[in-house]
Amino acid sequence: MLMETFSDAVHLRNDLFSYQREVEDEGELSNGVLVLETFFGCTTQEAADIVNDVLTSRLHQFEHTAFTEVPAVALENGLNPAGTAAIAAYTKGLQDWQSGGHEWHLRSSRYMNEGARSASPGSPRPAPAPRPPTSARSSPRRAPSGCAPTHVPYQKVGPSVIPDIRMPFPLALSPALDGARGHLLEWSRRMGILGEGVWDEDKLESCDLALCAAGLDPDATQEQLDLASGWLAFGTYGDDYYPLVYGHRRDLAAARLTTARLSGCMPLSPEEVPPPPVNAMERSLIDLWARTTAGMTPDERRPLRAAVDVMTEAWVWELSNQIQHRVPDPVDYLEMRRATFGSDLTLGLCRAGHGPAVPPEVYRSGPVRSLENAAIDYACLLNDVFSYQKEIEFEGEVHNAVLVVQNFFGVDYPTALPVVQDLMNQRMRQFEHVVEHELPVVYDDFRLSDEARAIMRGYVADLRNWMAGILNWHRSVDRYKDEYLSNRVHGFAPDRTPARPVLV
Known part of the structure; x- marks a missing residue:
């Protein structure tokens, strides 16, 4: 989980920054923003906002895993202090990679960063402004809450609604x-x-x-x-x-x-x-x-x-x-x-x-x-x-x-x-x-x-x-x-x- 959330965050961040270069200039199809833009039939800005929310959620999960689940695994496996410290150092290395990669994307002229080289290190950049959805399928942005437990269980929802489900293959049953x-x-x-x-x-x-x-x-x-x-x-x-x-x-x-x-x-x-x-x-x-x-x-x-x-x-x-x-x-x-x-x-x-x-x-x-x-x-x-x-x-x-x-x-x-x-x-x-x-x-x-x-x-x-x-x-x-x-x-x-x- 630690490695997968790290990897997801790295790649989703790259998709956000590289959208213009990959999609508009190179004709690339494998970009998370384009995938959601196509699936939801929404604007590029809305798709970017959703990708940013997924990225934020993956980082929340990374933190949750690092601070709660990884120490429990170390304890379960009887690691000595040196082994536990090594895992902590590995986790810190992944965190440094995230922050360093984020700063590079902000400052590199490779992507959509006109004047990025003149920006001072660590200077804040305005977040993309969320815009209202253009269709029912383009769901409104959420406040990325990560792992916050907000769901109320046992809500009355009534019978499950079964939509039209595509099934192009015939059914056959065993005579046994x-x-x-x-x-x-x-x-x-x-x-x-x-x-x-x-x-x-x-x-x-x-x-x-x-x-x-x-x-x-x-x-x-x-x-x-x-x-x-x-x-x-x-x-x-x-x-x-x-x-x-x-x-x-x-x-x-x-x-x-x-x-x-x-x-x-x-x-x-x-x-x-x-x-x-x-x-x-x-x-x-x-x-x-x-x-x-x-x-x-x-x-x-x-x-x-x-x-x-x-x-x-x-x-x-x-x-x-x-x-x-x-x-x-x-x-x-x-x-x-x-x-x-x-x-x-x-x-x-x-x-x-x-x-x-x-x-x-x-x-x-x-x-x-x-x-x-x-x-x-x-x-x-x-x-x-x-x-x-x-x-x-x-x-x-x-x-x-x-x-x-x-x-x-x-x-x-x-x-x-x-x-x-x-x-x-x-x-x-x-x-x-x-x-x-x-x-x-x-x-x-x-x-x-x-x-x-x-x-x-x-x-x-x-x-x-x-x-x-x-x-x-x-x-x-x-x-x-x-x-x-x-x-x-x-x-x-x-x-x-x-x-x-x-x-x-």
């Missing part, structure tokens, strides 16, 4: 759906998921996770669909469990210990034995891991375990924000949302059977990462649109893209929703663009075999099914509907006290 529903109920009982006070059968039924799995992989056999449904249940249950149990108790230490224990439930070697499970999450993860990785080598298991670790550690990040009552800024949120959604896990499971025909370098290439991120962002934003009422009104949640836009721009729900809708639909268009124009170049550049090209076409089809299946699932299930949310006790299961986590 009905069998997977019955198996998931029995498996959830056996794992203890329905016995800890967080979920009961009604909540499990409201999720209908087998329906989601059936859309994600319409060609799945019964065994494959049962396994996929289990993974979805584990992820969804954990995502509910952390804020309900640890958030209500403000117990970040217990959440971190739980996360560390979950990582230990995924041995890299077949000879390793996982620890005895102490709760439903550990029991279900041990079961899913054993079934998924049977026959895998340690090298094949390692990225899959890393993907689960990324997801569970992101839940702790969410919990930390919840305890601090902090609504993330847009950059922070979108980057971390991919992790909290379990995106790496989903992609890892999709790739598991691809074999060596597709070199790892292909997956690391820019176009393939762009393809994956577009699909992931589309699904994450889609979830936020449908879950808005559930999260804002009933759960007091701060991690929702619509709320992030509201908080950052200081606008209401009807104004923020079209911004998220536009971003979601643009991510779909980016996905289509990469498939049509960029992937063929990747195939040629890497000289992929016919077999590898067929595998990549199958991967694209998997991602299309993934997005179509997720949209169908959100439209179908009760989990996000006002009638369901309003007619039952939301939160812990009725008449049942949630089990206190067993920490060993």
Whole structure:
């Protein structure tokens, strides 16, 4: 976080100062001001003001991380005074870079600074004057408050408004759906998921996770669909469990210990034995891991375990924000949302059977990462649109893209929703663009075999099914509907006290 906020601030500052040179003189398209000017359909000045606000917010996050989170990490890892001092010196170096870079941009004749060389060092320069927005999508400027906790939780927002969502791909469902529903109920009982006070059968039924799995992989056999449904249940249950149990108790230490224990439930070697499970999450993860990785080598298991670790550690990040009552800024949120959604896990499971025909370098290439991120962002934003009422009104949640836009721009729900809708639909268009124009170049550049090209076409089809299946699932299930949310006790299961986590 320290390095990413530093990097964001450096590059956003450069975009502000270099706009005229890059866009007007050089015809450059990759500039943050131009990106927002195009997306919002606003004036250059308005776009520059928004970029400046994002820059300010990233610097606030840098300060927050440096003064609160980095010392905690040093303490957690048992660093000696010399090690702690080294981190402090590194942080000071990043701060010096920021201030030095800012002064250089102010004084350099490279950018829009006529007479800059005659200005005295450190002399103040007038900030660009904010101007009123020219359209509904061009949201008014906010006072950049950084990490200030200003959101009031549990506001009455009414049913989630579902806008027009672009979906160019057809839906298909696995014929094993009905069998997977019955198996998931029995498996959830056996794992203890329905016995800890967080979920009961009604909540499990409201999720209908087998329906989601059936859309994600319409060609799945019964065994494959049962396994996929289990993974979805584990992820969804954990995502509910952390804020309900640890958030209500403000117990970040217990959440971190739980996360560390979950990582230990995924041995890299077949000879390793996982620890005895102490709760439903550990029991279900041990079961899913054993079934998924049977026959895998340690090298094949390692990225899959890393993907689960990324997801569970992101839940702790969410919990930390919840305890601090902090609504993330847009950059922070979108980057971390991919992790909290379990995106790496989903992609890892999709790739598991691809074999060596597709070199790892292909997956690391820019176009393939762009393809994956577009699909992931589309699904994450889609979830936020449908879950808005559930999260804002009933759960007091701060991690929702619509709320992030509201908080950052200081606008209401009807104004923020079209911004998220536009971003979601643009991510779909980016996905289509990469498939049509960029992937063929990747195939040629890497000289992929016919077999590898067929595998990549199958991967694209998997991602299309993934997005179509997720949209169908959100439209179908009760989990996000006002009638369901309003007619039952939301939160812990009725008449049942949630089990206190067993920490060993």
